[in-house]
Amino acid sequence: QLQLQESGPGLVKPSETLSLTCTVSGGSINSGTYYWGWIRQTPGKGLEWIGSIYYTGRTYYSPSLKSRVTMSMDTSKNHFSLKLNSVTAADTAVFYCARLATNYFDSWGQGTLVTVSS
């Protein structure tokens, strides 16, 4: 059974870079069948798609976050990663990684809360 698990610091200082990793088990991220994505959830803005990555390394980012986001993947470790730079308090959120069945997110990690605060 596919499982996704987010990991990374739960506290990041303003202006620094948020870094998260999603480790996938029970399936390979090197499959061309799926994309892999990051979504965040805040009380104020609800669910917000951040970006997606394909096994070729091709990335797609939300226009509103594109200037600050980088996604990558390491197929040898079966994980993919998110970096969001120049964070502010507005970036405080629960971050989810998910498998994207091309169009919809059919499997999600449990989510990880990242707080931006000094």
Place this chain on the structure above:
Amino acid sequence: EIVMTQSPATLSVSPGERATLSCRASQSVSNNLAWYQQTPGQAPRLLIYGASTRAPGIPARFSGGGSGTEFTLTISSLQSEDFAVYYCQQYNNWPLFTFGPGTKVDV
């Protein structure tokens, strides 16, 4: 950007009753719409894609309908585990995805 809206924000129903949730897109998304359910402390779970196709393992009491800009999610007879927040998501503007703000179904 395609903006998704949902109504009502909160829907109060009793167990066993029928619930109908609405989702509207700011422009046509054809049938490129998914619905998710989120219970407290959990990640969203895919319920419906293609506006009306149930995801594997989803009970038949969940049904989706609509196309273009107007969509509905109907829960035919609410069970206790169905009290949750429901989100719609469009994928017509692939690879850019947007979610609705959610409808909370409570007692």
